[in-house]
Amino acid sequence: MTNMTLAIPDELHSIIKQHAEIKWSEVARRALWEQARKLQLMDSILVDSKLTEDDAKKIGELVKKGVAKKHEL
Secondary structure, three states: OOOOOOOOOOHHHHHHHHHOOHHHHHHHHHHHHHHHHHHHHHHHOOOOOOOOOOHHHHHHHHHHHHHHHHHHO
């Protein structure tokens, strides 16, 4: 197994130190796996996609506008 070092904010470090009963490396490992699985799924969905980056940006803007309109007062 490969080791990984990462920097965390001081505030997070102080919270972590207060809870030594938790295996923080396992928490981090699970979070990394979860994100990696999401990326793998996205890659597998997009492998045959014909959308360009510009297409994706246009779709993203339409989604943002739709969400903003839905939440207008």
